[in-house]
Amino acid sequence: MPRRPDQFSPRERVLLASLTEAGPGFYALVGVLLAVIAWGIIAYTVQLRYGLGVTGLRDNFMWGVYITNFVFFIGVSHVGALMSAILRITGAEWRRSVTRMAEAITFASLLMGALMPFVDMGRPDRILNLLLHGRLQSPVLWDILSISTYLTGSTLFLYVPMIPDIALLRDRFAEGPAWRRRLYTLLALGWKGTEVQRHHLERIMGIMAIIIIPIAISVHTVVSWIFGMTLRAGWNSTVFGPYFVSGALFSGAAAVVTAMAAFRWAYHLEEYITEAHFRRMGYLVITLGMIYAYFTFAEYITPAYKMATAERGYLTAVFSGQFARLFWFTQVGGVLLPLLLLTVPRISWVPRLQRVLFLRPVPALATIATSVAVLLALPAVLPRTAALGGFDVIRQLPVWIIGALGGWLFLTLLPVFRQRPIAAAVVASLLVNIAAWLKRFVIIVPTLQFPFLPIQRAPAGWAIYQPTWVELSITAAAVAGFVLIYLLFSKVFPIVSIWETREEGHRPGAALSPAGGHGGVADAPAP
């Protein structure tokens, strides 16, 4: 029995409003995204015309930013399987209002990730050779198989539980624009909400939830084996499969936190996505972050302890050489700091910090800003001093001072983050994702910088990898494409599942007890 629009509850009207109401901000955002994508397409046509020579890639650096994007986007896509499958199986009911966001991230980032190897191809016109002459012995084919399987599976996983909502939209937009009416009628598959249909839906979801987990794990495992199956020092690692999977889940969970905050703010979803949801997601991010940190440690300590000749080059470059700043940013700024941001503000003594004079926001921020400005100006003012006693103190000192200032800033902002836990979660998750991209870069490039025989007799400029505007434009376009797909999806389909959140009870905020602690109503498995 189709329901009339006036039969919707106030909560549901909020969700439906986000589908139709679009302010100037929406159009401005779409315009900017389309402009970035158009610029990326221009960059790609330049690459098609002149070849990959317009990138910074050269014979020693055969892979670079494109493959970094590939690993990054495929990694982010893992969150779908985590949220919808693992949380479903473990009966975490609080997931209901965020699973679709996660699945949509999976869909959008898989599309962008799968695009990247084709952008990286020297002969994209021969793409069909992969089907005509494909060799299953090649890890490239493993990638194609597992990513296409995961894309199919997670698209189904996104679509099937959306059918009841699409049927609802079909009824809601009975007098709406023709394209919406046709689309929803087609996709609703004649859903009427009968007992048999519900039974089938639950059954499909139960089976899919089990199947999608090994598929998701296989996807990032074979992505890592693109590197792990080579003989190169730094890639030749047995731990790469689980290491990449843990990094994928970590970055994906963080991406969901950002999306939750963005939609909550833009679509006024405060009733669906509560602070408790951020706390629960925070627990997930913390757990996954610690697993990831463990794998990172295991991955680096085993070769670093031995410092074999083959590995010494890239390890030294990563720990203290040309890649050190990137690497330590990914570890301190991308793992340690996010975990601190999600945990430390909850400690009981944090409010007392405001009483400390040098931690009051105004004087502290003023001092820190001045010091950073002075530090940045110093190298220009001071004459270049020689190393002191063989140890380059002068050059390294600013790094340590900036680190100390960062610590000071962190302590100053702690009470602020305590009052605004969502802001803290968003800062943490953005840091995680920026660092995740950089870490994939630091996995790929340093190894290529240090092959078994040192790079010699290469033409000028070929011995170092510097991404060009073409690569950066296409990367920006990929990010914009990801956001655009995600945004348009949220305008066509409800980004929070209407029927699944309704099942929890009609009362606003009933999804989670206000305290959000363990053992609440929300934690009970579905009957």
Added chain:
Amino acid sequence: MSRLRLSRRTFVKTLIATGAAATLPSVAKLAETWAAESHSPHARKTQRRWVMVIDLAACDGCKKCTAACQKEHFVPFGQEWIRVFETGNNPYDKQNFPLPCQHCEIAPCVKVCPVAATYHNDEGIVLVDHNKCIGCRFCMAACPYGVRFFNWTEPKHSPQEQFVQYSPEFPVPHRKGTVEKCMLCAHRVKIGRLPACVEACAAAEMWAIWFGDANENLVTNGRDVAKLTDLLAEGRAFRYKEELGTHPRVYYLLPDRRDRRPADSRKPAGKSDDPYRP
């Protein structure tokens, strides 16, 4: 309604069963090719097994081999299919180290190629089919020797090059977006000529590069003919990065044999002081 659903189910089942049955032969073939190309270096008995032997004691680093190779194959800018590295075990030991494609019997590049564009020919030479290569550069990532190159842009084409009929054994004219490498002068070997680098080394009166057939156990440097096994034994031969298990077809003779210094090797050696003369 229920009968319809049953028939659909049966249809899907039959479809899957037929699909599985259809893939079985290809799985069997896969196992066969896998065994042939990846795991057993001597699985295929071939007419020829070309090998190269580079005498590090004789090489003085003149790079005429590189120049001859580039002239012979119109090698595009930035590529050196045989590159002379400067290496050594310590700062006081400068050693010239010419590095062509090692033509591994268990070639990592052949293993990872997604479209079988790189392959062993019947004589053990690793070739690239530039009509098939999709330019993914996985072979370059997989190669531990760094002897594969890429045409990052459209290579400059010389007039002579345009008259060449392309074949993987003589991959000219070069194509944008594909991978290039030393092909052990397969086109010259086929008509009984020595590879360009070997000829150039002999023309420079260095005779540091030997070429021959391991099946015949004979190699030549353009002046002398030697038994491969004797040459390898007397020269304390090794293969570069042998521990990687790639079974290269290029051997190196140790540089620190007191009897052969680079300076001496320029003089035409008499019968008595040339230990490699058969």
